[in-house]
Amino acid sequence: MAHGADSEVGRLRTVMLHRPGPELSRLTPRNNDRLLFDGIPWVARAQDEHDAFAQALRDRDVEVLYLTELLTETLTDETSRQIAVDTVIRGLELGDTMRHYLRGFLAEATPADLTTYLTAGIRNDEVRGGFGLVTSLLASDAFLVDPLPNLLFTRDSSVWVRDRVAITSLTMPARKRETELTELIYTRHPRFVGTPRIHGAHYEHVEGGDVLLLSPGVVAVGVGERTTPAGVERIARQMFDQDLAHTVLAVPIAQERATMHLDTICTMVDVDLMVVYENVADSLVAYAVTPAGLTESPDGSGSMLLDVAPARPFLEAAADAMGLDKVHRIATGLDPVEAEREQWDDGNNTLALAPRVAVAYERNDGTNARLEDAGIEVVRIAGSELGSGRGGPRCMSCPIERDPL
Numbered sequence: 001m002a003h004g005a006d007s008e009v010g011r012l013r014t015v016m017l018h019r020p021g022p023e024l025s026r027l028t029p030r031n032n033d034r035l036l037f038d039g040i041p042w043v044a045r046a047q048d049e050h051d052a053f054a055q056a057l058r059d060r061d062v063e064v065l066y067l068t069e070l071l072t073e074t075l076t077d078e079t080s081r082q083i084a085v086d087t088v089i090r091g092l093e094l095g096d097t098m099r100h101y102l103r104g105f106l107a108e109a110t111p112a113d114l115t116t117y118l119t120a121g122i123r124n125d126e127v128r129g130g131f132g133l134v135t136s137l138l139a140s141d142a143f144l145v146d147p148l149p150n151l152l153f154t155r156d157s158s159v160w161v162r163d164r165v166a167i168t169s170l171t172m173p174a175r176k177r178e179t180e181l182t183e184l185i186y187t188r189h190p191r192f193v194g195t196p197r198i199h200g201a202h203y204e205h206v207e208g209g210d211v212l213l214l215s216p217g218v219v220a221v222g223v224g225e226r227t228t229p230a231g232v233e234r235i236a237r238q239m240f241d242q243d244l245a246h247t248v249l250a251v252p253i254a255q256e257r258a259t260m261h262l263d264t265i266c267t268m269v270d271v272d273l274m275v276v277y278e279n280v281a282d283s284l285v286a287y288a289v290t291p292a293g294l295t296e297s298p299d300g301s302g303s304m305l306l307d308v309a310p311a312r313p314f315l316e317a318a319a320d321a322m323g324l325d326k327v328h329r330i331a332t333g334l335d336p337v338e339a340e341r342e343q344w345d346d347g348n349n350t351l352a353l354a355p356r357v358a359v360a361y362e363r364n365d366g367t368n369a370r371l372e373d374a375g376i377e378v379v380r381i382a383g384s385e386l387g388s389g390r391g392g393p394r395c396m397s398c399p400i401e402r403d404p405l
């Protein structure tokens with residue numbers, strides 16, 4: 001396959017990252033909660049940490065694509081620019097006077113500048129026209145176009161399942177605009193034109209951090225703060241319909257910030273081995289969803305029926321669906337307090353580069369030691385600043401191509 005992935009651990013060939021940029025400088029103690037950061041990152045250090053992450057991937061022969069470079073290349077095309085501008089000025093903060101001004105202003109911007117406006121946003125005191133009620137009444141540092149600091153977490157705004165890409169449907173208002181950018185890239189960038197797509201931002205909520213490709217044909221989807229039950233139902237039907245999966249495991253997770261996505265609780269480091277947050281490992285369950293034929297309707301069209309098995313322990317249900325005797329697990333921490341600390345700091349959120357080789361934040365000593373005890377090669381990266389948005393190596397990466405298992 002030209003692009004795509006059918007597992008979490010097949011050799012990683014191509015990945016999309018986002019190097020943190022001016023959008024991070026928009027964070028203040030007044031807006032960081034709304035913008036889903038737990039602190040105010042030191043931007044230059046975050047960039048250094050991210051560059052080291054990208055270099056660690058390149059050192060392993062992984063092709064690193066940057067979201068903003070793909071976007072800028074996409075925006076060299078006039079129709080793409082038009083779509084991007086039309087979409088961003090739909091924002092309801094603008095009012096028609098400012099909308100009219102920004103339409104003209106953004107249409108004149110270079111592709112690189114337009115990328116910056118789309119990602120770093122536009123503050124009220126940065127515009128040079130469109131003055132009126134909106135500019136007068138909004139605070140000078142209010143955003144006319146919100147910044148997207150969570151673009152860093154490319155995992156969530158799109159996900160490849162075999163040779164298709166799913167544009168996801170993000171839940172949190174601060175992140176919704178991210179999929180306007182991924183959709184534009186996957187629809188109009190020459191590298192991706194014609195790529196078959198599933199799901200979409202207009203559908204029920206599904207975020208990429210909740211989607212784990214356990215093995216070819218078996219997909220686990222977390223259901224919690226971000227992905228809804230209806231979202232899993234929607235994406236499961238599409239995956240069955242297009243032969244992308246034979247089993248979807250719907251895995252309820254606590255609707256809390258610490259466990260916002262399934263990949264904050266567990267990630268795969270080998271074909272039959274996961275690192276799992278020990279404090280919840282024994283209580284995680286899964287509902288196995290499988291296709292159960294089509295209903296007949298009078299007009300001859302059918303819709304797919306789903307069989308939903310009763311809840312079972314997650315790792316048992318996973319092993320059965322994957323055709324394995326057992327899925328083994330490595331604990332984030334044996335001591336519950338260490339486990340809680342390292343889970344919070346994304347110790348579970350590893351990015352496999354190949355079976356038994358995984359990138360992890362260096363700070364999670366206990367978890368990394370356990371991974372190494374189990375024979376996993378741990379590629380350590382710094383994440384003191386990157387982690388302030390609550391995401392680790394898996395969250396910060398969207399695999400575009402992995403070798404099939």
Ligand SMILES: NC(=O)NCCC[C@H](N)C(=O)O
Pocket residue numbers: 035036037150153155156172175208209210260261263264389390391392394395
């Ligand atoms: N897959 C992930 O767990 N992504 C991390 C997303 C962090 C981001 N600040 C958010 O709250 O959405």
